[in-house]
Structure formats: C-alpha cells, structure tokens
Amino acid sequence: MELYKLDLYEASKGIKDRKFSAQELFESCRERIDSCEGKINAFITRTDNAEPITENPYGIFAGVPTVLKDNLCTNGIRTTAASRILGNWKPPYDATAWKYLREAGAVLMGKVNMDEFAMGNTCGNSAFGPTHNPNDISRIPGGSSGGSAAAVSAGYVPFSLGSDTGGSIRQPASYCGVYGMKPTYGMVSRYGLISYGSSLDQIGPFARTIRDIQLVMSVLAQYDPMDSSCFREKNPDFTHHEDASIKGKRIALVKEFQNFTLDAPIAEAMKKTQKVLEENGAIITEVSLPVVSKYAVACYYALAMSEAHTNLERYDGVRYGYTVNDAAGIKEMFERVRSYGFGSEVKSRIIAGTCLTEPSRCDEYYVAATKVRTLIAQEFIRAFGECDFILQPVTPSLPHKIGEEDEDAMKGYETDLYTLPVNLAGLPGLSFFTGYDDSTKLPVGLQLIGPRWSDSEILNAGMILERHLGSPKIADGGVK
Amino acid sequence: MSELTFTPVIGIEIHIRLKTDTKIFCACSTDTDAPANTNICPVCMGLPGSLPRLNHNVVEKGMLAGMALHCTVQPRSLFFRKSYFYPDLPKGHQISQCDLPVVADGYIEVHDAEGKLKKIRVNHLHLEEDAAAMHHSASDGRLEGASTSYVDYNRAGMPLGEIVSEPDISSSAEAVEYAMNLQRRVRYAGASDADLDKGMMRFDANVSLKCSDGRWGRKVEVKNMNSFRALERAIEFEIKRQKKILQSGGEVLQETRHWNDAKGVTSASRVKEFYRKFIVEPDLPPLIVNQEWIDRVTAMMPEMPDVRANRYVHDMGLTQEAADILTDDKATADYFEACVKAGANPVRAANWVRTEVLRVLNETQKKISEFRVKPEVLAEIVRRVDDRKLSTTQAKEVFDYMCANDCVLDDVVKKLGITEGGVAGNALAEIISNVIKANPDVLAEIQSGKDTKGKKFKFLQGLVMKESKGQAKPQEVVEALTAALKK
C-alpha cells in the first residue's frame, strides 16, 4: 500500500495505531511529490527536505503532512503570495490557521502556488509559473488556490489550506476533483492571511473526503482574538455523523441562473445531483435572486479592488520584500519597487481600485457597490427563508487549457458569477465532487451553499452526496 | 475708496496622544523613552497578514477627552483607511475614524478681543493611529547634506485623538487660548498628558480671510506647529501673507503649507497631496459604545477647571485671578482643596499655594505629587498662623525648612528655636507693645520709679501672659518686658 494514497482520517489513524510511522508517511508523500512535481509545479517553496517534525503526536493530525497556500504566513519560512514584490520574505510570525494546524500535529511539506495576491482564477498569474491540473496537465487547475487543490488531487498530501475571496477555493477544488470548503465569513481567523479583499477573504480546507474536510474544519474554526472579524455566535460541531440526513431539506435552484448556459457535463451533473438529493428525501425547489444574478459580479469587483488597492499600499520596499538600494528619492524608490514587484494583473486591479475610490467617483462606484452588497446580502437572507441550501454550479465550464486564457478579461470574470455572491454575503459554500466527465475524464464539481453558520449542515449534506456520487480518486499527475 | 478690512476665519485641528499603556491596534508599549524601533510588532509595522485590534482604553480616553470638551459620545462609530504613500506610514494608509467619530459636537470657551466669552465649537474628536517618527539627518547627527531619512516605528500606531474645531476662531490670540484651554481640559480628564515637548500635542490650522468687499480667500491648511508660540506665529504669518495677496487683488490658492519654525515662515508643501475619499476599514467592525459605558466614563469625569474656579470664587471667596491660577493644573487645585478640607482658611490657603507652593515647585522643578509639604501640614501651618501660634515670618521659615527636609512640623518648630506651642520673639514683642500701649498710666508709674515693689510690672506681665494665652515663657516675658520698658 502506498501510504500517500491514504486520506487524512486513515493516515492519522494509521499513525496512532502504529500501523506505520509518521516518517514513513512523510517519505511516501515526498516520493510522490518528487515524481509529479516536474509536471505539476504546485510548489513555490518546499520544506520537506528535513525530518518531519510534529508538534503534537497525539493531535488530530498527528504527523500528517500538509501544504499551505503561499499567502498564509509561516514563521521563518518564505511567504510570497506568488509575487515578486515579497521577494524572499520570511514572516516573523505564523498565521493563526497554520498555528492551529501545527498545534494539532500537522507537518508542513511546503508552500504552494497561487495567482499573485490571490487575484485570478487560473493559478497561471504567478511569479513562479503556472501550476498544471493533475487530472490533465495541459489544463489549468483553477485558482487562485490552484496549488492547494493540485497538491491534494495529485496525492502530495491528504489535505491543504487555501483562501477564497470570490471562489478561490471552490473553483480549483472543482477543477481538480477534490472537496473544497469556503467557511462562513468570520468562522476562521484571517490573522496571518495576506489580504486581498479583507471583507471577502476566508481561509478553508481542501481534502479528498468530506470526513477530512470536517476534521480540518474542527481545528480551523476556533475563535481567535487576533482577528476582529472572527467571531462566534455558537460553536459549530463538525463531528462526522454517519447517520446524518437531508430528509425534508429544501434544496433550491436559482431561477435566474437557469437562463445561463452550462457545458454539458456540468448540466448533467446538476441533474444527477438533484436526483440523488431527491432519492434521499430532499425537496428540490426554486428561489429567485434577481439582484445577485445581475449585479453581483460588478459589485464584487468594485469592492474587491477598492479593498485590494489599500491592502497593497504597504508594499514599498522599506521593511520587507523586494527593494532597490540606489533610488535618489523616496518617490522613485516606491515607484521602482512597486512597478517591478507587482505583475500586470495586480497593477490593473490597483489602478481600478484607486480609480473607484477617487473623491470624484467614490459615491458613484465604491459607495454604490457597498449598497448593492447590502441588497445582495438581504436577497440571500430572504432566499434562505424559503430553502435550506442552494445547489448551483461552481463554473459554467470545465477547466480550459493553459495558455487559452480569454483575451477579454471581464468575460473571464463572469465565469465567477456562481462563486462570488457567496463571499459578498459572507456565506459558507462547499465545492463537491460529482464524478468524471466521460469524454474528457475531467472531474466535475458542483456547489452547495447555505445561510451563515450552516457550515456543518452543508457538510452533512455533502457526506450524503459523497456516499452516492463517490469520492474522487487521486489524479495521475501526468505520471502513468 | 474706503480701506478694506479683513476678518480671519480660523479652524484648528489638534492631535493629542491619548494616555494608554499600549498602542491603538497592538499590544506594543507606548513608552516614549524606549530606544528606537524596540516597541514594534507585525501589526504596527504593517507586515502582510497582520490585523488591527482596537484598544479598549483608547476608546475610553477618547470619550474622556471628548466629554472634557462638552462633546457627546456617539453610540456607533467606524474606522476608515486614509491613503497616502510615505515611509512613516507602514501600511500606506492610516486607520482613522475621520468620517464617523466616537465623540462629536462640543465647544471650548475663549475670550474675544473685547474680553467677552465666546464659544468655539468643536466639531468632533476622532480616534486614529500615529505615524512613525522620521529623523531627517544622518545617523552621526549630521544635518546638512544628509542623504537619508531615518524611521523610528515606535511612534507608529500610538493612539491619537484628533480634535477638529469649527472655523469660529478670529485671531491668533483666540487660537492660543483655545489650544491652552483644550490642553488643560484633556489633562484634567486624564485623557492625555498633552506634553508639547514630547510631541503629544500638535497643531494644524485652517486659515482664510473674509474681505470687507465680499471676497473670500480660499482655505489654506498650515501644518507642523508643535508649540503654542508656533501656532500663534504661524497664524499671524498666514493672516499677513493672505492679506497682502488680497490687498493687491490677487487670489489665495487653496493649498497645504508647512510652518518652518526656524525661519518663521509658511511655505507651500512640495509634495502634492491626494485627497482621496476613505474606504471603510474592513478589518474593524463598527465601534459600539453602550449607555452603560458612557455612564461609567461620565462618572469618571472630574470637575472641569472653569467650573472649579467658579466654585472657588463663589463659595470660597477667592478672586478670579487666584482661582484661575489654582485651577490651571489639576494637581495644584487638588492640593489646594486638600488644604481647605484639612481646615485651612480658603483665602489664606490659596495665598500660600499660589505664592509659596508654586514658587518652591518652580525653583526645584518638581511636581506637586513629589512635594514634601503635604496639604494637611500646610493647613496646620496656616491654622497656627491664624491662631497666632506662629507669626507669618516664622511660618514661612518653617515652611521653607520643611520643603527642603523630611521632617514633622513640631520638630521643625522646636529646631528653629520657636517655643513649643509658645509665643516668643516677634510675636511676644508684638503682644508686649500692645499691652504697654493699652496701659499708658501703668507705664508712666513704672517709668517714674513708683513701682518699687514691682507690683505694676507683675500686672503688665500678667496681661502679657494672658494675651499669649499662657503660651509665652515667664522668664522670656520678664526679660522682654524689662527691655521694652527701658526703651
């Protein structure tokens, strides 16, 4: 048995039951990485050259390897956000999410690729080159957390962390054929997560089973005073209940989304999933989200960019990261550092964000967007008065080939329509595996979303779906 | 053509450092004496991934300062990001309540040109973080030709309250009185030490002129004043400069100007400032202050100096001048009131405090909290003078000795040769002289040599003893009386 193929639950149990050692698991994963990484390019920084160190051999993760998206700060370990501007920055502190994992015994194999500052949905917009989809290395893994999704899909590690600002966990999870959870905003501490759109960002897990997602969530979802937007209304229970049921649950489709075209494999997956839900006693209904369907994309980008440009003002080369030493003045220094350090996509978003918050345009765009967001949040609250969950696609199509990016950038954004409203309303969303497309053999994922703080209920429904639709297999990673 | 007249229209923005142990958004110390760049952490250094955490005490001190300026606490306020690129700003933006402040709508009274009281409205006080300190000189102390600036992030994230006035001020004198009054009041409230030398209080002024022909000059923001004198001079300079422009038919530009204290001039800011609308700080939910908290802080508010001075005038019979001097500093006023509480006559205690106590403190450069003569002791000295147990001269002697030495009152009296609880020296001489004056016939008898048996002498001696309430020593009385009769 190749140990790298074990899921988190099995691996952790195996170590605790002394069926194998953490060292053996670690080495099996490292071999797997060595054999695939040349094709996949998931890593920015590998930390698997030393002996595995677990802080807690009795913790939930007890020596199980993991990887982190490279926008999560790791004490003394290079953290880049896939940008040149951070250079070889080694944070002097740990992100809370990583600290919780570490304390539960997880072992870090490295930091993985992403779109620069999480801006993008291909994982190709990185200073460290594109990551390839382990299911078909000619295709994108999705993004921005593409490295985290690819690492789990390829069997590098049983679970990983990413971040989701407008779909950055759910979309690559779907493209790579793994489970990915975007928790309720406020559920997981953002302390140590390099901000993109602070009011939208949330950290979440990738794994190959729902049970593993539940395990990781049980560790991540702890209150942290370091993040003022992290709070608890009630403590969520992520215990795995085999007998959980969706009987009588009202699961809605969004009326307005029916007008948008879906690629055949995704439309089929929708039908198949509805059938499974109905067979398990759920009631399929419909809700209407007119404002969401029409205005969410514009609203999202207006807010994400307005927040992003202020989050990126700190990169000036004085205290960390890429810098120049021969500038004649401070303005020149800042300009040279930022012009070289940021990639084109990031620059465009900074300029757009600056533009939207200029005094002459602020009310028309930024303030208007914050009001549209209120309408969107209210619309979801209303919708969840009529249903328990919403079932919808993650994307309208399967992952495209690397290098075939749409020339029209804004059209690329519209493919985010299914994911980003969830961030605007601060809702939880699960990207789940439904099976493989017959012709392309690519995995097909869908999304289940619920009201705020319904994370564990969504996972219970996800467990039933997993039981009937099957769990994803480890992708070949370009290696036969 | 009649001569044009100009009315200055001035608004002031004052930053005060709120008195807390830690910075506004992180647990770093606010110690101003710490070596450079020792009180720093990921948050105040703006490291990627760090997030702000609001200090409870900053809010409370902001409320206290606001209440001291007659402001109302706002139940809901919000933080914003105010962007500008400068190396003193680690995040490239300042977190500030600028648009939705924690307290608003107050006033401070000043005297106008005719000496009448006038209200200067305070628009609001908002909470914000300070920027890092910049030293524009070489590390070896060279100033001229230095090619680098040095940044000390200890100051980054220090808690500030920015107090914005309405443009109700009409002269530099009013501006200075406003600022001094504000300083006194926030110190009273315990909200800020407002120590100008330590940069804990800084001024910006918006100055414009209204011309009698109906023209309005544009608003000019003058920055970088760090003392009352600088505030006064900068405003005066700016009024003159703008007047000159308007008189010659020119136009005053809306701009930001910097006050150069060494040269005594304002000059146009060389860096273009971008006025950007602020975005909501997404990392800090709204600040909610409930009524219970407001009540608690209200209860903490001490009596303000003007109210206190009024009470001294009306209830204690002090002059306005004395009352103002005593209430200038809260500790002095507290000392004075402790004296009165310990039984001293208010008017005389006031005289003692404003002349003797303040003189000694000034000479020794000490704070009243470190002062050796405790208010109860001063009260006792005042009382003994009233009871004629000490003459005024003796009392001052005793007081001066006690200021310089650790000792108790009765020991000092003994040590200085002042008879224990007695009447001697000048006091005794005074009594004797009064007794003699009141009995000219007895004096005449003695001086004529008729008092052979000394009965008349004994009579006078008895009167002196009686006047001294038995506190004079018989031997001394005999000697002093004999001497006095020989004159």
Add this chain to the structure above:
Amino acid sequence: MKLSREEVNDIALESRLLLTEKELDGAVKYINNFLDILDSFKELDLTNVEPFSFAEALECPLREDKVKAFTNTQGIFNESEHVDGSYFKVPRIMED
C-alpha cells in the same frame, strides 16, 4: 471611454506605479470596460439602502490595554535591507 490614457497614467502614478506602454494599454482597456459594467448600478434605486459594512450586526471587539511585547523583533529587522543601526533608513525626503 470614460478615462483617457493620461488619466489612467495619472492614477497609476498616484499608486506609485510606472506602467510600460503595453501595461498602460491594458489598464486603459481594463478600467474603461470595468467602469461600463459598474454603470449597471444606476439601474438600482439605492437612495434608502445602507452601505454594507459587516455581514452581521457585529461589534468591534476591544482589547485590554496590557503590554505584551512582540518577542521576534529581530525577525522583523532581518527582512529589511534598509536597517542602519536601530533605524530603518530611506532616501532623504525633501519635504520640510
């Protein structure tokens, strides 16, 4: 086009970004395209809508005013190429 090349370039400079011709072309297209999309907000009546700030009626948590020194300041210093003694140095700022 809502924003000219010059205007976009000015905004870039305000953000301390020097763009290549190609980047500027891209940014001009990107922003104008984006502003057109945002015009759709005008279809909505937002007069009585409150701006969204947080997903719930959330209150800012308050931290106790208690000093807790950060222990890894050396880790901060190590990351800057501009440390000079105990200071961070930057090119002289000509502003008074």
